[in-house]
Amino acid sequence: MVQTRSVRKIIVIGIGAGDPDHLTLQAVKALNQVDVFFILDKGEEKSDLVQLRHDIIEQHVTRPHRLVSAQDPPRDRTAPDPAYASAVGDWRHHRGDIYEHFIGTDLADGECGAFLVWGDPALYDSTLGILEDVRDRGTVAFDYEVVPGISSVSALAAKHRTGLNRLARPVQITTGRQLAEGFPEGTDDVVVMLDAHQAFAGIEDEDVSIFWGAYLGTPDELLVAGRLADVAGRIQTLRAEARARKGWIMDTYLLRRDRD
């Protein structure tokens, strides 16, 4: 006798960079296929981010659904290499346990679960990698698909009304940790994400401009653009004040080197 089991389905939905109107029509349709939303609570200080997810669900989901939440495992973002890589590995494994539990226990056969991801799931987000880890464990079977979202990179460029690349030239997207090792070779346009240490302040090239943004698309949005040498100090001050006031900050920036 063949036992038929309907497969569990997961949708990873990019919800944009902070502005609820970054949501795509595709994301709204996807939200309305979901039985269970999985929410990771990142603790007090980022509770407005969790609230924004709840607001999106409340505003756009018109069918019955459940919310299941868990505490996001703590993560040491300040550890130096190679402790950093190890800390990330531990955190990822712990998060994998949570996902496995979500999918295996909180989702019934044939149901659809969803993770709502800030920005675009393809850029510096761990959700897809962790889902692959969980699939590799072989303990729960599921299919998944991805709905792209407006990244903070796109939102930054739009607010500054600039392209990311210049004509026929490349652009690199990288991290604060990488930038701390120097301006990347082979490109004069560099977008930096996940920079907790303001690595831009270590760039001493006189010909570099910066387009900086924090809390993009939200009422707290901050934007600064100018010659790096002229505005780096102002950005550091603004950033420290905002971080103290809100308890957290999400920022990103484009560095542009003028070779002429």
Place this chain on the structure above:
Amino acid sequence: MVQTRSVRKIIVIGIGAGDPDHLTLQAVKALNQVDVFFILDKGEEKSDLVQLRHDIIEQHVTRPHRLVSAQDPPRDRTAPDPAYASAVGDWRHHRGDIYEHFIGTDLADGECGAFLVWGDPALYDSTLGILEDVRDRGTVAFDYEVVPGISSVSALAAKHRTGLNRLARPVQITTGRQLAEGFPEGTDDVVVMLDAHQAFAGIEDEDVSIFWGAYLGTPDELLVAGRLADVAGRIQTLRAEARARKGWIMDTYLLRRDRD
């Protein structure tokens, strides 16, 4: 006596990579502020792209509006450097003339005009640069803003369910012309756009994988992923067939080098 003139406003709206549902809620709201849509007709072979713009306007715009169209100036995309740069310059200037006419003649004081841009206006699109050129001419005064869109890069990654970067590592976005000079230094993840000559076929590294997509988000979508050495030929065949069938192709791909 002070003469009051209401300023003309332009919105550059990213409409996503081909799937009409890539449209964001912000884009739908922006579409409904527009008095005049400026459409550039790229000729017979790309008429389905123009049609998709018309469909989006028809489906989402609920207020009275006008459509103004012009023939996109021809562009020699096959010229070798430096003739390429010069051909682009001529094309850009000619397009600037069209924009200037659109804004100066087809838009009344206080009205809002819009350009609908495929993908994200920040990535390998000339609209923002040409608008700046036209502003610099000083012949017509206008303000403009940008609505970010889902880029073909995001759409590609979502369809292949992969991140663009790997953990804590950079990703570079570049052109086929640049890739033809070799795999960029300093990064093992490279997204290639505007590649008319299948530069991937010139990469001989055994450890490179490719995630390729064409007509992303449309009914004609093609996806291939695998070790570059194994699938490069298949992609070239598929691409040539599709291009012959439809008369045009828009494709993009991610190359990923495995260093381990």
